Amino acid sequence: xxxxxxxxxxxxxxxxxxxxxxxxxxxxxxxxxxxxxxxxxxxxxxxxxxxxxxxxxxxxxxxxxxxxxxxxxxxxxxxxxxxxxxxxxxxxxxxxxxxxxxxxxxxxxxxxxxxxxxxxxxxxxxxxxxxxxxxxxx
Numbered sequence: 001x002x003x004x005x006x007x008x009x010x011x012x013x014x015x016x017x018x019x020x021x022x023x024x025x026x027x028x029x030x031x032x033x034x035x036x037x038x039x040x041x042x043x044x045x046x047x048x049x050x051x052x053x054x055x056x057x058x059x060x061x062x063x064x065x066x067x068x069x070x071x072x073x074x075x076x077x078x079x080x081x082x083x084x085x086x087x088x089x090x091x092x093x094x095x096x097x098x099x100x101x102x103x104x105x106x107x108x109x110x111x112x113x114x115x116x117x118x119x120x121x122x123x124x125x126x127x128x129x130x131x132x133x134x135x136x137x138x
């Protein structure tokens with residue numbers, strides 16, 4: 001009887017990492033996107049795939065963006081993802097000035113990775129005339 005608590009503790013500790021790892025896990029594909037070159041005054045959209053790779057449902061409750069020319073396209077919150085299911089999130093880039101810009105999107109959820117950050121890079125350029133193009137130096 002004295003060894004029973006030790007056996008129970010060993011069994012708990014050997015199973016615990018597996019149950020913890022199988023809980024909610026939010027993943028993105030891709031997690032980084034280079035939009036390439038976008039002309040000032042035009043827009044470009046990219047869609048990120050978000051998937052719950054865990055065994056419990058998760059809820060994305062908030063979103064934040066960093067980058068003045070980036071915006072979300074119809075991504076209403078909260079979003080609940082069942083295990084193995086996913087959703088798409090579109091991010092628009094509409095440059096207001098020429099130059100290189102990096103934006104980040106952070107999704108806040110109840111997953112084991114509660115702050116998932118996606119990154120976008122882009123080079124905006126301005127058309128000066130019918131045949132000439134000004135590119136901001138990098």
